[in-house]
Amino acid sequence: MRIEHDLIGDLEIPADVYWGIHTARAVENFPISGVPIGHYRNLIRAIGLTKAAAARVNAKIGGLDPEKARLIEQASLEVAEGKLDSQFVVDAIQGGAGTSTNMNANEVIANRTLELMGKPFGSYGEIHPLNDVNRSQSTNDVYPTALRLAIIFEIDLLIQSLSELRDSYQRKAYEFADVLKMARTQLQDAVPITLGQEFQAFAVSTTKDIQRLVEVVPLLAEINLGGTAVGTELNTPRGYTKKVVAELAKLSGKKLTSAHDLVEATQSSGVLVTFSSILKRIAVKQSKIASDLRLLSSGPRAGMNEINLPARQAGSSIMPGKVNPVVPEVINQIAYTVIGNDLTVTMAAESGQLQLNAFEPIMARSIIMSVTYLRNGFATFTTNCVDGITANTELLKASVENSIGLVTALSPTIGYEAATAAAKYAQSNNCSVREAVTKLGYLTDEEFDRVLGDLVSLAKRPKD
Numbered sequence: 108m109r110i111e112h113d114l115i116g117d118l119e120i121p122a123d124v125y126w127g128i129h130t131a132r133a134v135e136n137f138p139i140s141g142v143p144i145g146h147y148r149n150l151i152r153a154i155g156l157t158k159a160a161a162a163r164v165n166a167k168i169g170g171l172d173p174e175k176a177r178l179i180e181q182a183s184l185e186v187a188e189g190k191l192d193s194q195f196v197v198d199a200i201q202g203g204a205g206t207s208t209n210m211n212a213n214e215v216i217a218n219r220t221l222e223l224m225g226k227p228f229g230s231y232g233e234i235h236p237l238n239d240v241n242r243s244q245s246t247n248d249v250y251p252t253a254l255r256l257a258i259i260f261e262i263d264l265l266i267q268s269l270s271e272l273r274d275s276y277q278r279k280a281y282e283f284a285d286v287l288k289m290a291r292t293q294l295q296d297a298v299p300i301t302l303g304q305e306f307q308a309f310a311v312s313t314t315k316d317i318q319r320l321v322e323v324v325p326l327l328a329e330i331n332l333g334g335t336a337v338g339t340e341l342n343t344p345r346g347y348t349k350k351v352v353a354e355l356a357k358l359s360g361k362k363l364t365s366a367h368d369l370v371e372a373t374q375s376s377g378v379l380v381t382f383s384s385i386l387k388r389i390a391v392k393q394s395k396i397a398s399d400l401r402l403l404s405s406g407p408r409a410g411m412n413e414i415n416l417p418a419r420q421a422g423s424s425i426m427p428g429k430v431n432p433v434v435p436e437v438i439n440q441i442a443y444t445v446i447g448n449d450l451t452v453t454m455a456a457e458s459g460q461l462q463l464n465a466f467e468p469i470m471a472r473s474i475i476m477s478v479t480y481l482r483n484g485f486a487t488f489t490t491n492c493v494d495g496i497t498a499n500t501e502l503l504k505a506s507v508e509n510s511i512g513l514v515t516a517l518s519p520t521i522g523y524e525a526a527t528a529a530a531k532y533a534q535s536n537n538c539s540v541r542e543a544v545t546k547l548g549y550l551t552d553e554e555f556d557r558v559l560g561d562l563v564s565l566a567k568r569p570k571d
Contacts, residue, residue: 125194127214133207137198145195153256155187160355182219204465205250245335252332261478268485275493276310288503296512301566331372337462338370376456383452394442397435417495434492441484448473
């Protein structure tokens with residue numbers, strides 16, 4: 108053990124850990140979720156890059172001894188690379204506006220720097236977690252900056268996963284381009300549509316959500332690094348803010364900009380609300396699609412049975428042969444979680460007071476959880492569900508011919524009055540629309556088939 112000291116007193120710290128007394132206090136105070144911040148790879152990556160940028164700029168403008176700064180930067184980049192994730196042990200849910208996270212980072216980086224110098228852990232007279240590693244910084248600019256950068260990293264991964272799902276929908280749209288079926292409104296027969304058009308709509312809807320993610324990145328890229336405690340740049344050398352933002356942009360490979368008003372940026376969590384609402388939008392829309400797939404595949408004998416989802420696992424411990432739509436069901440459950448997380452973010456953002464929002468840690472956990480669930484959910488949705496969907500084409504064709512709704516598509520050819528008579532005849536005699544129009548002499552079988560072919564052609568017609 109080693110002994111460390113803070114304003115509360117002395118505390119024994121295990122001799123071989125990189126974290127110190129401030130981290131130990133936080134671990135004791137916040138045994139909440141059981142999920143340490145080290146679990147959130149991109150958040151730790153962003154914190155490491157932020158600390159490295161600060162060390163580099165402090166050296167350039169005389170705030171830190173160049174050799175000290177070089178070693179602090181090296182240790183910080185090791186944090187960014189994930190080499191010390193196991194040392195980030197503070198619970199993700201914590202009081203203090205992220206101070207415990209920042210302290211954890213400062214201590215890990217300080218002790219790794221001491222190790223690089225050949226000094227024992229805890230030799231803070233050589234490298235101090237606050238005087239050196241945290242130089243020109245505050246939790247109140249480091250944590251929000253790192254969180255926003257982490258979200259940008261997460262967006263890259265989410266866009267990749269969502270794009271793969273979109274492409275899967277698009278492939279199915281091409282595959283089912285000639286498969287005519289009945290559309291439904293309010294769960295009642297409406298008018299003919301192709302199954303390809305149905306999946307094309309899924310693809311387009313997903314593309315729009317990818318665009319929303321791209322659009323929010325510049326808003327997240329406005330950071331308050333250099334603002335320190337409340338956005339006034341207290342305890343920073345002249346010129347530090349502009350330089351440290353530029354350095355972080357270089358290290359991260361992201362186009363970061365300094366917020367126009369650092370005081371406003373320090374107290375406002377508006378962009379987190381915006382981003383969380385985009386995640387909710389994505390979750391709600393994909394959950395609706397998942398529910399559509401469950402409905403369309405229902406049966407197989409006593410349901411709609413228009414499409415087949417790939418069989419992934421046995422569906423019942425008592426009913427032999429039963430297979431359930433388990434992958435769409437997990438998408439539904441992910442959506443419920445994301446919707447709940449969005450409410451948490453909304454309430455936490457609203458509860459910020461005066462010059463700081465103390466509740467960004469729960470926003471961070473909620474947002475990163477949502478992104479992770481969505482990203483992983485879409486990966487399995489693509490591979491284990493959408494890619495393997497097949498169509499019951501003969502059943503779909505029969506349902507079109509049998510549906511009273513088909514008369515809407517026939518009315519331009521046979522006229523509204525004749526279409527009404529055909530609908531009434533089919534309903535009264537419990538026969539298909541094909542039988543009705545041929546029996547009534549409105550169309551021959553060949554003419555009826557031509558109308559159906561025209562419907563498929565209409566679905567493929569280029570849009571004006």
